[in-house]
Amino acid sequence: xxxxxxxxxxxxxxxxxxxxxxxxxxxxxxxxxxxxxxxxxxxxxxxxxxxxxxxxxxxxxxxxxxxxxxxxxxxxxxxxxxxxxxxxxxxxxxxxxxxxxxxxxxxxxxxxxxxxxxxxxxxxxxxxxxxxxxxxxxxxxxxxxxxxxxxxxxxxxxxxxxxxxxxxxxxxxxxxxxxxxxxxxxxxxxxxxxxxxxxxxxxxxxxxxxxxxxxxxxxxxxxxxxxxxxxxxxxxxxxxxxxxxxxxxxxxxxxxxxxxxxxxxxxxxxxxxxxxxxxxxxxxxxxxxxxxxxxxxxxxxxxxxxxxxxxxxxxxxxxxxxxxxxxxxxxxxxxxxxxxxxxxxxxxxxxxxxxxxxxxxxxxxxxxxxxxxxxxxxxxxxxxxxxxxxxxxxxxxxxxxxxxxxxxxxxxxxxxxxxxxxxxxxxxxxxxxxxxxxxxxxxxxxxxxxxxxxxxxxxxxxxxxxxxxxxxxxxxxxxxxxxxxxxxxxxxxxxxxxxxxxxxxxxxxxxxxxxxxxxxxxxxxxxxxxxxxxxxxxxxxxxxxxxxxxxxxxxxxxxxxxxxxxxxxx
Numbered sequence: 001x002x003x004x005x006x007x008x009x010x011x012x013x014x015x016x017x018x019x020x021x022x023x024x025x026x027x028x029x030x031x032x033x034x035x036x037x038x039x040x041x042x043x044x045x046x047x048x049x050x051x052x053x054x055x056x057x058x059x060x061x062x063x064x065x066x067x068x069x070x071x072x073x074x075x076x077x078x079x080x081x082x083x084x085x086x087x088x089x090x091x092x093x094x095x096x097x098x099x100x101x102x103x104x105x106x107x108x109x110x111x112x113x114x115x116x117x118x119x120x121x122x123x124x125x126x127x128x129x130x131x132x133x134x135x136x137x138x139x140x141x142x143x144x145x146x147x148x149x150x151x152x153x154x155x156x157x158x159x160x161x162x163x164x165x166x167x168x169x170x171x172x173x174x175x176x177x178x179x180x181x182x183x184x185x186x187x188x189x190x191x192x193x194x195x196x197x198x199x200x201x202x203x204x205x206x207x208x209x210x211x212x213x214x215x216x217x218x219x220x221x222x223x224x225x226x227x228x229x230x231x232x233x234x235x236x237x238x239x240x241x242x243x244x245x246x247x248x249x250x251x252x253x254x255x256x257x258x259x260x261x262x263x264x265x266x267x268x269x270x271x272x273x274x275x276x277x278x279x280x281x282x283x284x285x286x287x288x289x290x291x292x293x294x295x296x297x298x299x300x301x302x303x304x305x306x307x308x309x310x311x312x313x314x315x316x317x318x319x320x321x322x323x324x325x326x327x328x329x330x331x332x333x334x335x336x337x338x339x340x341x342x343x344x345x346x347x348x349x350x351x352x353x354x355x356x357x358x359x360x361x362x363x364x365x366x367x368x369x370x371x372x373x374x375x376x377x378x379x380x381x382x383x384x385x386x387x388x389x390x391x392x393x394x395x396x397x398x399x400x401x402x403x404x405x406x407x408x409x410x411x412x413x414x415x416x417x418x419x420x421x422x423x424x425x426x427x428x429x430x431x432x433x434x435x436x437x438x439x440x441x442x443x444x445x446x447x448x449x450x451x452x453x454x455x456x457x458x459x460x461x462x463x464x465x466x467x468x469x470x471x472x473x474x475x476x477x478x479x480x481x482x483x484x485x486x487x488x489x490x491x492x493x494x495x496x497x498x499x500x501x502x503x504x505x506x507x508x509x510x511x512x513x514x515x516x517x518x519x520x521x522x523x524x525x526x527x528x529x530x531x532x533x534x535x536x537x538x539x540x541x542x543x544x545x546x547x548x549x550x551x552x553x554x555x556x557x558x559x560x561x562x563x564x565x566x567x568x569x570x
Contacts, residue, residue, distance in 0.1 A: 321448030
């Protein structure tokens with residue numbers, strides 16, 4: 001640690017004429033009053049920006065600025081300092097070479113922190129500057145809950161560790177009282193789980209009672225991972241708090257329930273759909289997070305290849321007929337439907353949707369919510385919609401013969417109908433409609449096109465690296481590239497930004513089947529899905545697996561992801 005690094009931040013900023021002595025004294029007074037770092041006080045008062053401070057430290061003292069999101073952190077290195085010291089001084093060891101340790105610090109001129117680090121490690125210290133927000137994000141990933149949150153869980157265990165009879169009293173009486181107070185550990189624990197799920201971009205939060213505890217998992221980019229284990233005794237209070245927020249019956253534990261929470265987390269509007277299910281160890285709860293600020297309503301942002309996009313845009317602009325979107329649950333079908341509606345949404349068109357549930361509100365579109373208790377299902381709702389003079393109809397899902405028949409007849413009488421089906425590929429949707437009882441001649445005359453899609457994980461942009469696949473590797477086999485031919489692909493090395501998975505966010509892969517006269521003839525003959533798919537490929541359809549491999553060549557994803565998602569049934 002160089003002696004020049006022991007200079008004070010205020011003196012350096014004055015030396016560069018970035019602040020006056022009066023401003024420094026004002027910031028020092030604020031620092032003493034609020035117990036914050038001098039740099040924080042200067043930035044909060046608007047005298048300097050974080051970038052100005054970093055530039056002075058870097059140019060004057062040679063302290064580099066780093067981003068931890070680009071680091072592949074080694075647990076053996078960051079464990080050189082205890083967690084409480086790292087959290088207290090806002091620092092983290094990131095690299096060790098011999099007896100020198102590089103430590104990322106929010107305040108690299110904190111002399112007390114530097115002395116504590118040197119005493120704890122007995123190594124020579126090289127400082128590096130890192131944003132405090134980035135450090136907090138990394139702490140959450142490598143340490144999990146902070147000390148206050150862990151204390152809440154411990155208090156929660158003590159409070160909830162009572163008999164079954166007492167737990168029922170807590171559910172119905174005390175929980176409502178502490179909810180009003182807002183200072184119970186259970187409230188802060190639930191808030192922490194929801195906030196962390198939203199921050200990490202989770203699509204679902206699973207709260208699962210096990211024999212030895214309550215497991216909390218997040219589904220991020222389509223993959224479930226363990227996040228937290230809570231005491232088993234906390235389960236009744238935890239579920240009651242969630243049910244209370246979702247306006248569900250907290251006394252009913254024997255039947256499945258559904259609820260909804262609308263909340264604002266930071267600057268994001270989040271819609272939470274809550275579902276409970278009785279299991280042998282207690283009620284399992286799944287919370288689906290719909291981030292209304294992160295919705296893509298533009299077809300050009302959904303990952304369509306240029307040629308595939310042109311084919312789909314032609315389908316969307318048909319004056320009448322049925323367009324189906326197929327794929328498993330969680331494959332982005334609703335997003336594609338909304339983007340399709342948004343593409344043709346003009347004042348001249350009357351667009352009516354019937355959905356279960358209405359996930360996002362679209363301006364200028366008449367959206368209807370299915371209400372099974374009131375007798376409003378897809379079929380009855382669709383009949384009513386047809387009496388509303390619609391030009392375009394969106395049916396959330398075709399689940400039964402009645403809905404399928406009404407939708408098909410609407411498509412043959414001058415309406416453009418969009419809907420979804422759960423089939424493995426585009427051609428399979430034709431057979432599914434026929435299996436539901438729709439006559440082949442009606443399917444052939446009404447259906448204008450089908451899109452099959454999946455979501456695959458993107459290679460993390462932070463740690464993306466090129467590599468050359470080995471001879472005989474899966475990459476060369478599935479891409480059809482000989483062992484002696486040059487081939488450069490990309491994969492993620494693993495970093496804090498992607499939880500060391502090498503993947504971050506997702507991209508869609510598609511196949512767009514446009515119904516031709518040759519395919520209509522096959523439909524009338526009740527041909528197999530394989531025969532229809534083969535004819536569609538001859539007519540120019542790019543199979544979903546091939547679309548995925550094209551995205552591998554572009555460096556967007558990996559062969560392993562395509563094998564995981566698109567080759568399941570081959």
